[in-house]
Amino acid sequence: MNELALNIGIEVVKAYGHVNVTAKHRSTIELTKDEYLTPRGDCIIGIKACKALRDFSQEFKELVKRDGSIIIAIFIADDTYDFVVGRGSSKLTLTSDRKIIIRKSEYVDQSTIMIKSNKAAKDLNRRLIKKLRDPSAVLYAVFIALTPIQSMQ
Numbered sequence: 147m148n149e150l151a152l153n154i155g156i157e158v159v160k161a162y163g164h165v166n167v168t169a170k171h172r173s174t175i176e177l178t179k180d181e182y183l184t185p186r187g188d189c190i191i192g193i194k195a196c197k198a199l200r201d202f203s204q205e206f207k208e209l210v211k212r213d214g215s216i217i218i219a220i221f222i223a224d225d226t227y228d229f230v231v232g233r234g235s236s237k238l239t240l241t242s243d244r245k246i247i248i249r250k251s252e253y254v255d256q257s258t259i260m261i262k263s264n265k266a267a268k269d270l271n272r273r274l275i276k277k278l279r280d281p282s283a284v285l286y287a288v289f290i291a292l293t294p295i296q297s298m299q
Contacts, residue, residue, distance in 0.1 A: 155206035155291040159246065161192025163223070163283030169267035169275040175219075175230065175248040176257075176267075177287055189247075189267045191221065191278055192285040199240040199259060202289075209291035210234040210259065217260040219248060220288040221270070223278060228271040232263030234291060246287070259289065 164183040169175075171189035178187075179195045199207075209215055215234030220227060230248055237254045238261075245257040252261045277283050 151295050153209055153291075153293045153295055155203070155209040157197070157202050157206050157289045159192075159195050159197045159287040159289070161195040161285045161287065163278035163280050163285065164190075164193050165279055165281060167191055167275060167278045169270050169278075171267040173250045173266050175263075175265070175270070177246045177285075179244050191267060191270065191275065192287065195246065195287075197246075198242050198244050199246055199257065200243045202240065206289075206291055207240045209293045210240060211236055211238050212293050215291055215293040218290040218292070219260065220290070221274060222286045222288070223274055223283050226271060226274045226277055228265075228274050230260070230263050230265045230270075232260035234293075235261055246289075 161177050166183040166185050168188045174189040176189045177192045177195045213236050217232050220229045239256050242257040247257040248260045248263045250263050250266050
């Protein structure tokens with residue numbers, strides 16, 4: 147009998163809102179360690195992030211770098227949340243020391259954590275985005291990497 151098992155990795159990132167959060171970008175969502183946000187940063191939903199991709203555990207990165215892995219990002223501010231689902235890839239490097247970027251496309255750079263996502267910044271819950279326009283808002287981003295493994299029994 148074939149059984150499906152999962153390898154699971156979890157990373158939590160704490161970030162903060164900013165008055166310039168608009169979340170209007172059509173293909174990406176970004177968290178940054180930067181302490182500022184200009185109006186041009188329409189993909190950024192959180193600043194002053196406690197981690198960038200370089201800071202994630204090696205175990206988590208190994209799961210994300212597997213073709214076929216599923217990545218889930220849950221964004222929570224107070225009682226409001228939204229989630230995004232996408233794919234990992236063996237092409238990901240996960241080496242950015244400043245950013246974490248979710249992409250609807252298959253484009254990969256050092257900041258990319260997920261490709262082929264089902265949402266971009268413009269698709270996120272508008273109540274969540276409204277909360278994130280407050281500089282005192284705390285955003286928790288929970289990243290979950292799931293990789294199926296086959297076990298023969």
